[in-house]
Amino acid sequence: MEHDLWLASKVEESGKLFYFVRSKIDNDMQNDRRAHPRTHNAASKIAEIRQNLEKHLTTFRRKEIYLIDNYDTQAYDFGALARKMIEDSCGIKQDVLALSLACLSREVIEAKRKSLKRMIPLHAYFAAAFTQVVNLSLTSQNPNDYISHEIEYYGKEFGVDTSSLTKVAMVCDLGDDKKETVEELMSSHNKSMSNYLRQSIFHMINYIPLVGSISMFIRYSKHLKKCLDDTAERAIEVHCVLTENLAKKHVS
Template sequence: MRKNCSDSLPKSRGRELFLIDNYEPQLYDFGKLAMAIIHQSPPKKKEAATFGMCLSTEDVIKAKEEELKKRIWKTALMVAVTEASPIDFLGILSTDEYLLKEAHFYREQFQLTDAHLEKYASAEGKTKQEFVECKQLKSTILSHRAKIPMLLNMLGKSNPKVNFILLPVLTAVTSGAVSFGTGMKFLRVALNVAVEDVRKINRAMKSYTR
């Protein structure tokens, strides 16, 4: 098919051809096409092109992960500045909310929202809860409305190093305010969990098409 397209379209000779299937985007060249669009986008539009991709091939996952990593320190810094200032820069009830909103964005980017999980579960004849437990997914924890230190504990990431960062915050500020270090830690953990979960789901989806 590729050779036929090349022979039938003289203008395409010397250029890369992408064979895609809208019904099976994880197969063939859809991933290569997505990465070509991302790489050829102007620098100022690269982030938008990356986040606009609804495909979850390994290359797209890596590209999104790299772009999301760039946002972590900015988000954590904004949280720290807001906590230290009497002015509400974020316009929200708490900095925990702001961090959870960013974590939810990770779930959206990697198609891990409740709606997506329902769809994946249905394909396996399972409920969403059964699917989450079967695949040992942790990103659903990011949907809990809890304090950031508690979420880190739930994610199993509250090691001695993290406690060293959290201790001054918890003892000095009873409102549960979040420090820059805690914000950085939480967002890194949230991103890693989301990436791990989407890869687990990808492996399952590939088994369906074999």
């Protein structure tokens, strides 16, 4: 629209980053499918829409166009847009942006995993140091509470904790079969997390103070990486179920 082009030109003049986003691609697909039931081709329609947009943006130096479906965030360019926004940020802003985005696509989940993984050495160091303090009887607190808290934090960041899933399930209006699928996925995930935590507790005791601290750092890092990777993979599975259900309900 004319106002969109005017706004984009002003943003470009200011030297700020911006993106051209064309939403409601699902509506275009449905309309074209109804209008051309025998000859409809999704790839051709997407190419046509993209070419039409590029034709009207010839005056801009930056012409990055993203086509998205507001309901099926696994389709089209939704994930690419999120990834590009994160890549265009710098330093700590990347982590802040990645962790603030809801887990709507594989790209967002991978960005979160990358940001959280950078923090693992720091958490492992504190956990190992805390373990040495505990074994020296300087405190009665359990260092595994620290690790357990970090594992729970992963679940919240990826939206696969109980509270997040309850809210999303209501919004997506999951049927009994989908609820059962999500519950099975989370039951398996929770068992894996409990197993990792038990391994962490097992390795906490009976070690040589200096060498043991280094060993515990390595072990805690290993356990946290496993938990993070498993949580990210489970998030991909769970959110695929949720977005697929939401997309189907929208179409119907």
